[in-house]
Amino acid sequence: MPVSDFELLGAWRQVLKLCGLQRGQSVALLTSSSTNEQTLRCAILAVQERGAIANRLDLQPSNGSISLSRDPLAFVGTTPLTENRAAVEMLKASDLVLDLMTLLFSAEQHEILKAGGRILLAVEPPDILVRMTPTLQDREKVLAASAVLRAARTMTVSSEAGTDATFALGDYPILEEYGFVDKPGRWDHWPSGFLATWANEGTAEGRIVLAPGDILLPQKSYVTAAITCHLEKGYVKAIEGGFEADHLRDYMESFNDPEVFAVSHIGWGLQQRAHWSVMGFYDREASIGMDPRACAGNFLWSTGPNNEAGGKRETACHIDIPMRNCTVMLDGKAVVQNGKLLGDKA
Numbered sequence: 043m044p045v046s047d048f049e050l051l052g053a054w055r056q057v058l059k060l061c062g063l064q065r066g067q068s069v070a071l072l073t074s075s076s077t078n079e080q081t082l083r084c085a086i087l088a089v090q091e092r093g094a095i096a097n098r099l100d101l102q103p104s105n106g107s108i109s110l111s112r113d114p115l116a117f118v119g120t121t122p123l124t125e126n127r128a129a130v131e132m133l134k135a136s137d138l139v140l141d142l143m144t145l146l147f148s149a150e151q152h153e154i155l156k157a158g159g160r161i162l163l164a165v166e167p168p169d170i171l172v173r174m175t176p177t178l179q180d181r182e183k184v185l186a187a188s189a190v191l192r193a194a195r196t197m198t199v200s201s202e203a204g205t206d207a208t209f210a211l212g213d214y215p216i217l218e219e220y221g222f223v224d225k226p227g228r229w230d231h232w233p234s235g236f237l238a239t240w241a242n243e244g245t246a247e248g249r250i251v252l253a254p255g256d257i258l259l260p261q262k263s264y265v266t267a268a269i270t271c272h273l274e275k276g277y278v279k280a281i282e283g284g285f286e287a288d289h290l291r292d293y294m295e296s297f298n299d300p301e302v303f304a305v306s307h308i309g310w311g312l313q314q315r316a317h318w319s320v321m322g323f324y325d326r327e328a329s330i331g332m333d334p335r336a337c338a339g340n341f342l343w344s345t346g347p348n349n350e351a352g353g354k355r356e357t358a359c360h361i362d363i364p365m366r367n368c369t370v371m372l373d374g375k376a377v378v379q380n381g382k383l384l385g386d387k388a
């Protein structure tokens with residue numbers, strides 16, 4: 043359902059306040075053909091209201107002729123910033139980048155962050171942005187769970203559907219997504235509210251069984267029959283099931299790159315304002331699916347690149363798979379039990 047400019051402006055006000063945007067600072071609003079006009083309009087107003095400078099950088103779309111999907115996360119790695127030095131330098135010179143386009147997994151994004159830049163991705167529809175406007179409590183919750191994850195050396199995931207997988211931890215950083223960027227070099231995504239890390243190279247082992255209701259992204263489909271993914275030495279070695287398993291395998295194989303089958307980030311959702319049911323109400327191209335990625339108590343795992351975590355794996359295919367009804371354990375202690383987030387008062 044649409045939201046008013048008044049509501050969306052209020053959300054941007056809160057986000058920019060949480061980002062600590064100061065008078066006189068410069069904000070680059072990165073846009074492309076898919077940018078939502080209302081989001082852009084309200085962002086510019088909120089930036090100017092804080093006495094900061096709003097510069098719009100509009101870039102041409104890329105990857106459309108090679109991707110099999112219109113989802114911005116369906117083909118990652120190269121973006122309109124690739125080999126676009128003038129644009130990169132403008133973003134590096136800005137105090138804050140509002141990415142209303144989707145830069146994820148690009149080398150240029152890392153370069154901007156390394157130079158101390160801050161990037162906030164915001165591409166979900168305005169109504170979803172307003173519903174999940176970030177708060178300080180979101181950050182507290184994510185950081186508290188992150189401390190537990192940081193101390194752990196093993197993650198295990200199980201479910202009644204047959205999932206039984208283990209991952210060794212400790213070699214890769216933790217991605218703390220709480221919806222705003224409050225320090226130099228930080229990237230985040232509004233809306234969010236989840237934790238992710240990457241298994242140590244070659245350690246993902248076992249079996250993940252997707253049950254009816256689990257979700258595939260960027261397909262944005264609810265699984266209707268079991269799909270079994272066999273994990274071995276950090277890779278998905280086999281995908282078994284019916285039509286949906288065939289569809290997933292066919293799509294992944296279309297990239298013609300064995301690294302597509304590597305296990306990528308693993309983690310769980312902490313956001314109580316994100317809902318599993320939401321995806322069923324939106325057209326596939328209207329949203330990138332942050333509700334299922336962030337919803338409290340999910341187990342979110344993925345396949346593909348790990349370069350955003352400092353790894354060497356660059357591959358264009360990235361599948362995010364939020365699952366329900368899993369038990370996630372860290373060093374033998376549950377943080378999610380049968381799909382319920384433990385220790386959460388909200």
Ligand SMILES: [Fe+2]
Nearest residue numbers: 307344360362
């Ligand atoms: Fe992902």
